[in-house]
Amino acid sequence: MPKILVIEDEASIRRVLVKILSEENDTYEVEEAVDGLEGIEKIRDNDYDLVFCDIKMPKMDGVEVLEAAKKIKPEIPIVMISGHGDLDTAVNTMRLGAFDYISKPPDLNRLLNTVRIALDTKVLVVENKMLKKKVSKNYEMIGESDAISHIKDMIEKVAQTDARVLITGPNGTGKELVAHWLHQKSDRSKGNLVEVNCAAIPSELIESELFGHVKGAFTSAIKDRAGKFEAANGGTIFLDEIGDMSLSAQAKVLRALQENKIQRVGNDKDIKVDVRVIAATNKNLNVEIAEGRFREDLYHRLAVILIQVPSLNDRREDIPLLINYFSEKISSEHGTVKKEFSDKAIQQLQEYDWTGNIRELRNVVERLIILGEKEISVDDVKMFASK
DSSP: OOEEEEEOSOHHHHHHHHHHHHHHOTTOEEEEESSHHHHHHHHHHSOOSEEEEESSOSSSOHHHHHHHHHHHOTTSOEEEEEOGGGHHHHHHHHHTTOOEEEESSOOHHHHHHHHHHHHHHHHHHHHHHHHHHSOOGGGOOOOOSHHHHHHHHHHHHHTTSOOOEEEEOOTTSOHHHHHHHHHHTSGGGGSOEEEEETTTSOTTTHHHHHHOBOTTSSTTOOSOBOOHHHHTTTSEEEEETGGGSOHHHHHHHHHHHHHSEEOOBTOOOOEEOOOEEEEEESSOHHHHHHTTSSOHHHHHHHTTEEEEOOOGGGGGGGHHHHHHHHHHHHHHHHTOOOOEEOHHHHHHHHTSOOTTHHHHHHHHHHHHHHHSOSEEOHHHHHHHSOO
């Protein structure tokens, strides 16, 4: 049942609104608040599908209520109630996020039409938000081990914040999956997730790649070019293998984090950026700091939240789930019927030493699907996946 709140200090207007909403549609649950302060308390403590709010009220006016409510429950449509002298203010509230405004005295048809559209819009907004929270199947995190469950819990807590995250763990463990989950479950999911592999970019080009450059900054700079930080503006930048970044680039990244500003190579003009930074490394950064290869101040800026991704050897109980997932995915990619793995084949794979972690397991599963029999047996494993 849709729940509607009416915030109105004039008792007569409040009664009219409540009567119209209650009598015209007995499926609406209508509550009242006599002023803005009470209205905000009710919004904080309840889940409403629609709010009507007067503009001129004592203690807290409608504009203040609108701004506060949007911070508490941004998805609630709020319809402002305006007197003749409040129309300019009512129009301005639309810029602040009001759904619509209704003039006093309320017109029955206009009021009910606004209610219908607002409630339909609320449903669409919530559904759209839920869809955005669903992580792409390309970046599913498979596993039910305690270690993976802990990471998933961490992601749920951290994703909605702008806190910087440092993801650590051996190569092939799926650190990039954690980064994708953090981005896709955040309010920045509508923006870009820009990935930078710091180990794959030559040290002399890393600054240009991150911050861009202007024409003539160096020999091959034939035109102005925006960098990855600008491309990620409003979204997230994922600095993979940040332990391999040069010290000079580290200094510029530190400045970007401190000031939310960057400078293109060859130019001293500041460019403001709004970027969430997620970093990952397979190195022990404390060792790198001790040996002078990584800045301690940058480490503390990046490691607001630390997420350690375990090796596959430390989560062997997840191997059956991973085998099933990869078997389905690879068979689909090859356009073939999914092959099943015998219990003994799975047990054999669980006993291996997975130095290459999940990446290695995927390759082995693909090899077995291509070369093995209709059901993958322990003999197939020993023949084609022997370590």
